[in-house]
Amino acid sequence: MKYHSKTPEEWEKYDEEKEKKDYIKKMHKRRQKINNILIIFISILAISLIMISKYYFPRYNLGFSILLNGISFSIMSEDNYTYPDALNINVNMFNTKSKPEDMKLDSFRFKIYKITKSSSEVFYNFEYPKIIDYKLYPMESKKIFDLKNINPLSKIPNGKYIIETAFNYNGRKIRLKKEFNYIHSIKYNIYLEKGFYTENERAKLYIEPKNYSAEIKSINLIGDIEIYTKKRKLIKKIPINLGYVTLKPLEKKEYSIILPTIKKGTYELYFVSKELNQAVYIPFPVTDKVERKLKNVNLSVDTYLFYPINETFKGAFYINNLDFKKERFLEIEGYTIRLINIENNTIFFNYENKDKRRIYISEGGKTLINIILPEPPVKLSIPGNYKLIFTVFANENSLEKDLDLYVGISQ
Structure with a gap:
């Protein structure tokens, strides 16, 4: 066996490598x-x-919503209601799974209690001790409890309230809790007389206080009109003092302010009331050119395509901007909305508006032209096929949108 020695340089290199490895x-x-x-x-x-x-x-007490074994349980409610709103509150279950679930619910309790400075008091209480059996299919949503149908509540006292519900689901305890506010207050609404203005015009702004409470209230109409650029730079601040006004419950009054001229741009206009700690916002568009040609726009209608007989017709009618890079400053000459019964070839509903109107539409946005509400009712009492025609007129051309509707007996 042979042994080989190393040179001092080799030993030094060996020691360095060993030191590195050890490190x-x-x-x-x-x-x-x-x-x-x-x-x-x-x-x-x-x-x-x-x-x-x-x-x-504790388990099953994690707020107003919980997911258990693929079944979601939740309290559905607004965070804030304003007098005289109805309380639209329900307890809901939803099957997120791909297979049906046999639901066995029992010992259902639902209550609303009011929070005061020193204590709490039960405002509403409901109990249903019987067993509820239900097969909840995949992606199906079902209301367990609907306050609006069981006991409609509205115009309740001002204050903070807590909703609590508890029940057993297939032998397991579920507890849910949610808070909401019911507000009695004066609120401001503001709007411009026209949809937009030109650089040489002085805009007319309306300030409208309304008493959303059950009591007569007085308020000092004092505040500031603040106008900002899109980059949130304040360019004008106009102090407003309209004096005191007394309003009965749900009464509103209207006041107008003439604003100074302003150069071309799309601004944010606020009315700030320090007394009520409110700031109300609307867009304030100003242009140097009014468009009178309906180009790169179309019409749309939100309504049902099928109505049960004797149902009330309702719909919302819009102009849409097809340009996603350019705002539109349109002036229209009027519009018509017609609902024609095709079998009888008769006009069932006809609305015509010949007022000249300015329409501002943001980039790729839409603007509401008209909305037909259940009051006053347009009752669809004759079954059959209908044609809904929405037409907008401008100085140089017109646009039309039609939809086929059917009125019949629901099964």
């Missing part, structure tokens, strides 16, 4: 130790959070 091993061990400590720390933290959540947030 690398040492660093690796240190990192592994740090990783192990982190894993242990994260595990302890996770266990602690689970224990804390079980103590402070």
Whole structure:
């Protein structure tokens, strides 16, 4: 067996390489130790959070919505209601799974209580101790409880309220909770006389306070009109003092302000009332050119294509901007809305508006031209096929949109 010695240079190189390897091993061990400590720390933290959540947030009591075994349960309610709004509140279940679920619900309780400075008092209470059996199909939503149908409530006292519901689902306890406010207050609405203005015109702004409360209220109509650019730069601030006004419940009054001229641009206009801590916003478009040709726009209608017989007709009618890069400043000469019964070839409903009107439409946006509401009712009492025709007229051309509707007996 032969032995080979190393030169001093070789031994030096060997020692350097060994030192590097030892350093690398040492660093690796240190990192592994740090990783192990982190894993242990994260595990302890996770266990602690689970224990804390079980103590402070018991299972099935996690707020107004919960998902359990693929079934979602939730309280559906607005956060704020304003007098005289009806309380549109329901308890809902939804099957997120791809297979049906046999639902067994029992011991259902629902209550609303009011929060005061010193205590709380039950405002509404409902209990249904019987068992409810229901097969909830995939992606099906079903109301468990609907306050509006069971006991319509509106015009309730001002204040903060809590909704609580509890019931058993297949032997498991479900508890849900949600808060809402019912507000009695004066609120402002503002609007411009025209859809947009030109640079040489002084805009007319209307300020409309309305008393959304059950009591007579007085308010000092004082505040500031603030006009900002799109980049939130304040360019005008106009102090307003219209004096005191007294309003009966649901009464409103209208006041007008003439604004100074302003150069071309699309602005944000606010009326700020410090007394009521309110800021009401509307867009304020100003242009140097009025369009009178209906180009790169179309019409659309939101309505039902099928109506049960004797149902009330309703619909919303829009002009849409097909240009996603350019605002539109259109002036129309009027519009018509006609509903024709095809079998009888008779006009069932006819509305005609010949007022000249300015329409501002943002880039790629749409603007409401007319809305037909259930009041006054347009009752569809004759069954059959109908043609709905919406036409807008301008100085140089016109646009038309038609839809086929059917009125019949629902099965």
